[in-house]
Amino acid sequence: MARVVVNVMPKAEILDPQGQAVVRALGRIGVEGVADVRQGKRFEIEVSDEVTREQVEKMAEVLLANTVIEDFDVIFEA
Amino acid sequence: MARVVVNVMPKAEILDPQGQAVVRALGRIGVEGVADVRQGKRFEIEVSDEVTREQVEKMAEVLLANTVIEDFDVIFEA
Incomplete structure (x- = not known):
């Protein structure tokens, strides 16, 4: 198992009322x-070793972030 | 100016419906x-150099996290 962190932040030009x-x-x-x-937002994700960065990026784009207004980072931890 | 990250996560024993x-x-x-x-949640905070870790921890406890159900980490970045 590997641990992946996905950080999702509002884009710099987007107002952040919170x-x-x-x-x-x-x-x-x-x-x-x-x-x-x-x-x-911060997501801590447990994945099996076969899961690729591309799969996690797809998951972030489709499920975790609204890429119109948010940027995300995918970090595989040791 | 310094940049501080505060990560707030549900405690391990708390259900996380999201x-x-x-x-x-x-x-x-x-x-x-x-x-x-x-x-x-992930907070990216810009503080003046006089702001101490204790002040940021107070801010996290009072404003950013509900410490009954959430844990937080304070990370001062270089």
């Missing part, structure tokens, strides 16, 4: 110095 | 060999 809500809330808990927050 | 929905959908797109999917 991240902006976090920035606004920071004042309430007294944390200063945070310039920006972007919120995305 | 991840399970992804597993069930894989059959429809012809991907085999995926044993498990867990879905969490």
Whole structure:
């Protein structure tokens, strides 16, 4: 078995209202110095050793990310 | 400025219906060999150099994660 991580983040040019809500809330808990927050998704996936990077990329494109507004990274862990 | 990543994942003993929905959908797109999917959140945060790990951990505990059902990791990137 191998462990794969897929990170899905909003594209840089896309507004991220969830991240902006976090920035606004920071004042309430007294944390200063945070310039920006972007919120995305992290998938931790257990796959058999035969599963290829191409298959995981297909899965990310079709199921995990909306590639119109999101970018993704596929990371095979040791 | 420094870049911090906070990963928030459901605790191992917590059911993850979003991840399970992804597993069930894989059959429809012809991907085999995926044993498990867990879905969490990834935050990419830009902070000034004075912001400490303790401050980011407080932010994660209060704003980013529900620590009853989720674990988080704080990673300061170079």
